[in-house]
Amino acid sequence: MFDRNLLQENVSLKDRNTYRVGGAARYFFEAHDAEALQRAVQEAHKNGMRYFLLGSGTNVLVPEEGFDGIVIKADHQHIEVQGDEFYADTGIPMGALVAQAASLSLSGLEWAAGLPGTLGGAIFGNAGSHGGETKDVIGEVEIFDPAHGIARSISAKECGFGYRHSAFKENGGVIVRAVLRLEKGDAAAITARMKENMNKRIAHQPLAQRSAGCVFKNVELAASREGSELARTHADFTAFRDARFLPAGLLIDKAGLKGTRAGGAMISDKHGNFIVNESHATADDIIRLIAIAKAAVREKFGVRLEEEIRIMRSKR
Ligand SMILES: Cc1cc2nc3c(=O)[nH]c(=O)nc-3n(C[C@H](O)[C@H](O)[C@H](O)COP(=O)(O)OP(=O)(O)OC[C@H]3O[C@@H](n4cnc5c(N)ncnc54)[C@H](O)[C@@H]3O)c2cc1C
Structure with a gap:
């Protein structure tokens, strides 16, 4: 009950x-x-x-x-530290885990400095930045099966992690706890890397405004014929020819959309992949900008953008 x-x-x-x-x-x-x-x-x-x-x-x-x-x-936030491992509830903010890792000279979460959200959200979307991803530190995950009322542990492999993806996006799994495997490191070097990553965020993201981070996934070149063609042939994108991704923010920028407004929402003029709530925006304003960005990038560059943010829908 x-x-x-x-x-x-x-x-x-x-x-x-x-x-x-x-x-x-x-x-x-x-x-x-x-x-x-x-x-x-x-x-x-x-x-x-x-x-x-x-x-x-x-x-x-x-x-x-x-x-x-x-x-x-x-909002469950229990944590136990055993050597280099965290046994953590998934309601814990990533910021708390990053701070704990730094204070114990444990390396592995430097990439996550400044990453908002909980451990559960990070596992669900395999959140990542600055070359690191959540999956890199996950040993095991405890999930709950409501149909049978049981919790069980699964390996990181069974989580089906990919770029901003996990099996939980498909099976609606309830992620209760996780084991994070870190490594002993040098305290000063860990803190320096965290600071550097935090500074990159401050420089490139509109952190003073209300957003949900990147709206779209970057375009994985191995999975997108149109994207890889663009990276080979279009002068604006050839710098990414040998990269794993074509940044969605750059596509939006080159489609001339930075600063585009709908109601109180705006495609950030600082980072093309952020939509910000400038002033009393509604969800519909943001949805309109998402549609505008997708249509323009598709029309201009032939590339389909896919949402990274999750829309909370009541209907099945
Ligand atoms: C300023 C800013 C910067 C950002 N930068 C980055 C970045 O660099 N890299 C990046 O990857 N993301 C980034 N994000 C996006 C966001 O921080 C991450 O996706 C984060 O991991 C989401 O965590 P959350 O707890 O807020 O999840 P929520 O937004 O609350 O939920 C996201 C999804 O996770 C599911 N979920 C949450 N908890 C659980 C659980 N315990 N079990 C099962 N499902 C669950 C929800 O149902 C939902 O579908 C940024 C966001 C902002 C606002």
Whole structure:
């Protein structure tokens, strides 16, 4: 059973996502420990209620109509450190893990300095930056199966990690805990790398404005015929000929879209792959800009952009 004292009704999600847009959740439950998270998911499943697991809301777009089901906020934050390994609940902010790693002279999370969101969100999307990815440090993941009411551990291999991808995007798996494998390193070197990565973020991302990070995935050249053709032949993109990706932000920039506005939202003039809520934007404003960017890049360069952000949809 849900702890009825903690189950809230008609809760605005506006303050629970970094775009600061969207409607309300019909039900909202904050899970402060792993058991509460599992019980909430199981209860929703038993009652045939649609549920959405929310981390810090730094990579979701909440529609104006809100969510007609239960939003379960993963806020369980227990952690145990054993040698070079973290046994961590997935509601923990990545920032806390990065800080803990630095203070223990553990290397492996330098790339994540300044990465917003929880460990669960990072595993779900295999978040990455500055050449590192979440998968690089994952040993095992504990997932919960609401149909059978059991939790089990799976290996990193079974998580099906790829570029901004995990199997959880397809199977809706509930990620409860994870084992992070780090390595003893030099404290000063670790801190220096973290600082350098943080400074790159400050230089390139519109951090003072409300956003959900990169809206689109970069174009993987090995998987996109149009993308690799463009990188071979188009003067604006040949610098990426031998790279793994064509940056989506550059495609949007070269399509002349930086600074494009819809209502209170704008394609950032600092980074083409960010949409920012400049002033009282709605989710619909952001959705309009997403459509504009996709259509323009497709028309101009023949390349299909795919969303990295998740849209919280009530309908199956
Ligand atoms: C300024 C800014 C900079 C950013 N920079 C980067 C970057 O450099 N690299 C990058 O990869 N991303 C970046 N992001 C995006 C975002 O920070 C990451 O995707 C982050 O990992 C999302 O975590 P979250 O807890 O906020 O997840 P949420 O946004 O709350 O959720 C994202 C998805 O994860 C699912 N999810 C969350 N927790 C669980 C769980 N326990 N079990 C199952 N599913 C779960 C949700 O259902 C949802 O589908 C940035 C965002 C911002 C705002």
